[in-house]
Amino acid sequence: MNAIATAEDRPVALVPHFEGIPDALLVWPHFMLWRYERPRGKWTKPPFQPEGQHASSTDPTTWRPFEDVVAAYVRGGWDGIGIALVAPRSGVDLDNVVDPDTGEIHPEALRVVREINSYTERSPGGRGLRIFTTGRLPAGRRNARKWQFPIEVYDGHAVEGKEGGRYLTVTGHHLPGTPLTVEERTAELAALHARVSHDLKGAVEDVLDGPAPHTGNGRQVDADLADVDLLERARRARHGDRFRQLYDLGDCTGYGSRSEADLALCSTLAFWTNRDPARTDRLFRGSALLRSKWDERHGAQTYGAMTVGKAIAGGAEGYAGRPGVGTVVRAVDAGVLEDDVPVAPAARAPGRAVRLPAGFIRRYVEVATQRTDAPVEAHTLAAVVVLSALAGPQVRLPLAYKTDGVRLGFWAMNVVDSTSGRKTTVNEFAVDVIRQVLGEDAILPWKGSPEAFIQALAQRDGKTAVFARDEYTGLLAGIKKGGYVAGLAQDFIRAYDGLPITMGRTAKMNRKTGQRVDDTDRVREPYLVKLCAATRTSFVETATIEDVLDGLLARFVFTSGTAEERRAQPMTPAIEEAWRSVVDLARGFHERAGELLRITVPEVVLDLNWELEKRYKAAALAHPRPDAARPAMKRLGETVLKVAALLAIDRTTAGVTSLEPRDLEAAEAMAECWQATTLDIITDLGRTRFQARADKVLGTIRAHPKGIMLSALYRAHRDLGQREFDEVLGALDTQRLIHSVQVQTGKAGRPPVVYFPGPPTEAS
Numbered sequence: 001m002n003a004i005a006t007a008e009d010r011p012v013a014l015v016p017h018f019e020g021i022p023d024a025l026l027v028w029p030h031f032m033l034w035r036y037e038r039p040r041g042k043w044t045k046p047p048f049q050p051e052g053q054h055a056s057s058t059d060p061t062t063w064r065p066f067e068d069v070v071a072a073y074v075r076g077g078w079d080g081i082g083i084a085l086v087a088p089r090s091g092v093d094l095d096n097v098v099d100p101d102t103g104e105i106h107p108e109a110l111r112v113v114r115e116i117n118s119y120t121e122r123s124p125g126g127r128g129l130r131i132f133t134t135g136r137l138p139a140g141r142r143n144a145r146k147w148q149f150p151i152e153v154y155d156g157h158a159v160e161g162k163e164g165g166r167y168l169t170v171t172g173h174h175l176p177g178t179p180l181t182v183e184e185r186t187a188e189l190a191a192l193h194a195r196v197s198h199d200l201k202g203a204v205e206d207v208l209d210g211p212a213p214h215t216g217n218g219r220q221v222d223a224d225l226a227d228v229d230l231l232e233r234a235r236r237a238r239h240g241d242r243f244r245q246l247y248d249l250g251d252c253t254g255y256g257s258r259s260e261a262d263l264a265l266c267s268t269l270a271f272w273t274n275r276d277p278a279r280t281d282r283l284f285r286g287s288a289l290l291r292s293k294w295d296e297r298h299g300a301q302t303y304g305a306m307t308v309g310k311a312i313a314g315g316a317e318g319y320a321g322r323p324g325v326g327t328v329v330r331a332v333d334a335g336v337l338e339d340d341v342p343v344a345p346a347a348r349a350p351g352r353a354v355r356l357p358a359g360f361i362r363r364y365v366e367v368a369t370q371r372t373d374a375p376v377e378a379h380t381l382a383a384v385v386v387l388s389a390l391a392g393p394q395v396r397l398p399l400a401y402k403t404d405g406v407r408l409g410f411w412a413m414n415v416v417d418s419t420s421g422r423k424t425t426v427n428e429f430a431v432d433v434i435r436q437v438l439g440e441d442a443i444l445p446w447k448g449s450p451e452a453f454i455q456a457l458a459q460r461d462g463k464t465a466v467f468a469r470d471e472y473t474g475l476l477a478g479i480k481k482g483g484y485v486a487g488l489a490q491d492f493i494r495a496y497d498g499l500p501i502t503m504g505r506t507a508k509m510n511r512k513t514g515q516r517v518d519d520t521d522r523v524r525e526p527y528l529v530k531l532c533a534a535t536r537t538s539f540v541e542t543a544t545i546e547d548v549l550d551g552l553l554a555r556f557v558f559t560s561g562t563a564e565e566r567r568a569q570p571m572t573p574a575i576e577e578a579w580r581s582v583v584d585l586a587r588g589f590h591e592r593a594g595e596l597l598r599i600t601v602p603e604v605v606l607d608l609n610w611e612l613e614k615r616y617k618a619a620a621l622a623h624p625r626p627d628a629a630r631p632a633m634k635r636l637g638e639t640v641l642k643v644a645a646l647l648a649i650d651r652t653t654a655g656v657t658s659l660e661p662r663d664l665e666a667a668e669a670m671a672e673c674w675q676a677t678t679l680d681i682i683t684d685l686g687r688t689r690f691q692a693r694a695d696k697v698l699g700t701i702r703a704h705p706k707g708i709m710l711s712a713l714y715r716a717h718r719d720l721g722q723r724e725f726d727e728v729l730g731a732l733d734t735q736r737l738i739h740s741v742q743v744q745t746g747k748a749g750r751p752p753v754v755y756f757p758g759p760p761t762e763a764s
Contacts, residue, residue, distance in 0.1 A: 011036050011043055013079040013124035013171075018070055019672050020172030022119050024182040025132060028244060029065035030084040032057075032167060033072055045124070047082055047167050057084045057167040060249050060288060074356050074376060075366040080124050082169040086248050087286065088232055089182075090155035090189060091168045092116060092131040093123075097149050100127055106149055113178060116188050120178040124169050132168075135186030136228055138193050151196060153189060186228065227283060234272050243268055250288030258289075259307075265289055266311035275312045277305075284308070356380060357666035359650050360387065360585045367578045368429050371569060374422035375561030377673050381412045382430040384557075384670070385531045387646040389434050389442070389464045390590040393498070393527035397601055397645055407498055407527065408642045413472065413556040414533040415681060423533030424470045430531055431468050436583045437590050442466055446475075450488045454503045454521045457495065462525045465495075472532040473542050479552075480542070489552045495528035496555050536560070540684040540692065548628040548682060554635050558677040589649065597655035599645060605659045609644075612668055613637035619679065628682050636675060643667035693720060694728045698757075701738050707754040710740070729755075 013036070032047035032055040047055040047062075050072035055062035069081045085091055097109035105113075109129060113120050118133040137155045154166040174180065234243045245251045246268075252261040266284055273279040281304060284290065294304040301309075356362040364383040365376060388410035396405025414423050431443055444456045444467050457465050469475060478485045494501050501523040547553045569575070616637050620629035644663035651657050684692045700716050701708060714725060732738045736759040742751040 010038075011079075011125055014122065014126055014173055015666075015669065016073065016080055016170070017172035017174075017669070020121070020174045021066075021170055022132070022180060022182050024119075024134075025083060025089075025170065026066045028086065028248060029068075030060075030063045030086055031066050031069040031170075032063060032082050032084065033069050033078045033080070034082050034169060035077070035079045045079070045082075045169060048078070055167075060084075060251070071369065071376065074362065075369070076358075076362060080169050080171065082167045084167045085154055085156040086288075087156040088134040088136070088184075088228055090133050090135050090137065090153070090185070091166075092133070092189075092192070093152040093154075093168065094129040094131070095123075095150035095152075096127050097129055098122070098127050105129070109149060112151075112192060113175070115192065116185050118179055118183040118185055119181060120175040121171050122173040122175065124171055129175060130168060130171075132182050133185040133189065134182060134232070135184050135189050138190050153193060155189075184232075227279075227286075230272050231283065231286075234268065246289060247287045252289075258291075262289055262307050263311060266307050270308070270311045277308050277312055280308050280311065281305070356670070357647055359647070360582075360589055361647075361670075363585060364433075364582050367575070367582050368426075370575055370578065371429070371571075372422050372425045374426050375416075377559045377561040378414045378416075378423070378426045379429070380670060381414060381557065381559045381674070382426050382531060384643055384646065385410050385412045385529060386430050386433050386586060387589060387649075388642070389466050389529045390437060390586055391593045391646060391649060392464050392590075393462060393525060395593050395596055395599065395645070395649065397599060397641065399601065404498075406638070406642070408645055409496055409498070409527060409529060410639070410642065411496060411530040411556045412532065413553075413558050415536045415539055415558055415560045415677070416533065423535075427468045427470050427531055427533060431466065433583055433586050434464075434466055437586050438464055438466075443468065450485055450491065451503060451521065453488070454491065454501060454523065457501070457526055457528065458521050458523045460527075461523050462527070464527050464529060466529050466531065468531045470533045473534045473538040476539075476547070477542050480544075480547075489550065492528070492530075493551050493555065495523070495526040498526060500524050501526060530556075532556075536681075540681065543685050545625060545628045545682070545685055548632060548685070551631070554631040557636070557639055557671075557674050558681055559674055560677045560680075561673070592652040593649050595655050596649060596652050596657065598657075599648065600656075600658040601641075601645075602658065602660075605641075605644070605661060605664055608661055608664050609637065609641050612640060612664075616675065619675065623679055623682065625682055628685070629679055632678050632682060633675070636671060636678065639674075640664065640667045640671050643670065690724075690728070690731075693717075693724065694731055697725075697728050698732055698737055701732075701755050702757045705757060707741075707756050710753040710755060713755055 033050060034045045034047050036043050037046055038044070047057065049055045049062050050064055050068055053062070063084055072078065073081060083089075092112065094106075094109045094112060097106040098104070113129065113131060116131050116133060118131055120129055120131045122128070123130055135155065137153060154168075156166075231247070234240065234247075237243070243265075245253070246261060246265040252258055262284075265287060266280060269280045269283050270276075273283065284304070285294070294302070296303050298306060356365055361380065361383040364386065365379045368374070368379040368382075369376060388408050391408045393407055393409075396407050399406050414426060416423050434442055442460065442464055444453065444460070444465050446453060446467070446469060475485075475488075479489050491501050491503075503521040543553060613634070616633035617630070620626055620633040623629035641659075641664070644659050644667040647663040647666055648657045648659045697713070697717055697720075700713060717725060720728065729738070733740070738755055738757055739760040740753050740755045741760075743754055744751050
């Protein structure tokens with residue numbers, strides 16, 4: 001466990017597990033970075049912006065989206081990330097409750113965790129726990145340092161007043177046995193507050209100290225739970241993104257002036273309070289838009305009163321609770337009729353955030369992302385391919401199931417949804433580094449001829465040969481057609497396994513000597529590294545499950561992802577120098593690999609890898625196609641061990657190195673997105689893109705047996721265009737896999753449409 005060593009040593013933080021962070025914490029751009037600093041003899045964790053300036057837990061202009069801080073973290077120079085607490089979020093911080101040697105948790109801390117029962121994770125130092133919830137605390141002090149252990153409890157309502165705001169570090173190291181979701185826990189937080197206060201026997205200096213909830217003008221905010229519920233409903237409604245923009249962030253983008261933004265928010269609040277002026281004013285005072293001008297007098301009225309009055313006068317009939325149901329075609333739960341019905345969050349793009357180990361891989365990705373807008377995960381996989389190529393066939397893991405040891409050959413496939421994946425650029429960067437170190441001959445050409453390919457591979461017999469192709473689907477289609485290129489698949493597989501390859505030809509007669517000439521091509525010790533890419537649509541329509549079962553695709557490591565497109569970057573001297581530093585690191589790695597005489601694999605590493613393989617097996621068996629997922633996951637377990645070995649090479653001393661648990665942990669972290677992408681692709685293989693989309697929509701409808709409104713269904717599949725979405729629904733309805741009904745609500749306008757799984761019944 002990484003933990004604080006002594007007061008003099010710089011603490012070592014847990015590497016953030018980005019994929020473990022709940023979606024509920026990712027939806028708003030409230031993230032910051034942090035690093036350890038020691039301004040007054042004590043290590044602290046001040047927040048920063050990605051650009052390097054200090055951040056503030058009370059200044060939304062210094063907060064960033066999750067993806068931005070992750071990108072900054074992987075570039076290096078930071079110890080972790082954090083999040084500003086903004087209503088309705090709250091958090092409980094339990095310090096020094098985990099034994100660093102045994103992992104045992106303080107009994108009272110376990111009691112707190114179980115009572116709050118929301119997403120819980122380990123703190124950066126490993127000794128504490130952090131519980132994330134939503135809800136509001138009672139007024140009063142907020143931390144107790146003389147309790148059984150230091151405890152702090154905060155909510156986001158103090159942030160809006162620009163005083164006493166809090167940010168909490170986030171690690172993503174989930175505590176097993178606790179929910180993976182962030183739950184509403186106002187009542188539980190109040191009970192904890194009361195118990196801690198009682199246990200301290202009213203010692204004012206110790207009882208949950210900190211500012212009470214307040215607004216920017218110092219007026220107390222009403223802690224009415226109904227207000228909290230109402231605000232949360234507004235956040236989840238059809239236009240909740242606009243509401244959050246104004247209420248939670250104070251972002252006036254898209255409005256002509258600050259006053260127009262004030263009026264827009266008041267109009268929304270007037271609707272949700274059913275045109276109640278006092279409650280509209282009260283709720284506005286809890287928003288990030290509140291400023292001193294709100295209470296300034298303009299004649300007989302304040303600016304705030306005038307704005308509220310204008311909003312109420314210009315608004316339509318307000319919200320009066322759940323929609324009333326008039327004539328109902330089919331009995332539908334009232335919750336289904338709400339437009340803000342919760343739907344299962346869309347699956348996160350595999351590998352959206354990648355944890356990178358220090359050393360070559362992190363530096364490679366840092367520099368590569370400066371030069372292109374390709375996804376981080378694509379460059380990460382390419383960096384591993386580079387190390388595999390530079391290690392060469394001489395580095396082998398001494399494992400019993402392979403007589404001559406397991407070589408570190410690596411095949412990568414970057415499957416992208418569109419040209420935004422920059423698949424060609426990703427390949428070019430990696431090939432450029434390999435070419436600089438191993439020479440041009442290491443890159444195998446492809447001239448459309450298996451014979452030419454084998455001849456080129458024979459020229460690299462016993463050395464690294466790199467096959468890079470950014471449109472692999474075309475080659476795969478040729479292999480599947482049979483004929484001239486059909487045998488190439490088995491040649492590829494033999495090369496991956498390091499087995500001899502022979503391509504015989506018709507013997508030729510030497511006219512001068514009159515003797516027959518053996519013109520057979522042989523590769524006795526191939527070491528083939530592949531760096532390939534394909535567009536997702538063409539790949540899943542061409543490849544099939546049989547390609548996995550035959551072993552060709554099962555040997556690939558898959559990744560995917562997208563990145564925000566940006567304008568081209570000029571080649572500056574700084575970027576050029578940074579790229580040369582990557583090449584220098586690559587040369588150093590290649591030299592250490594060449595000097596390596598022995599690499600050992602301790603039992604503890606094999607035990608950890610075995611546990612990982614069992615988890616991969618469980619994931620494969622739970623897949624709709626376990627027959628194909630199982631071999632792919634089995635290969636992935638071995639791949640993680642190979643990547644761990646590549647990381648260990650950097651510690652080679654006197655020709656010897658050894659795998660350590662940290663190497664396997666770092667490799668497993670990178671493999672998380674590879675696992676997700678592999679299983680996702682196997683699901684879609686051999687099907688058209690339309691079929692894949694239809695299956696996902698059908699899955700969402702089946703997850704709501706009591707019905708799901710059309711609007712909620714569309715929000716759950718925002719990646720589909722309106723036309724494609726309509727075509728999917730039409731196809732599913734024609735196949736009688738779903739049916740819809742119109743529900744009369746007694747309101748004016750078109751009745752809402754609710755979708756149900758299965759064919760219509762008599763009750764419909």
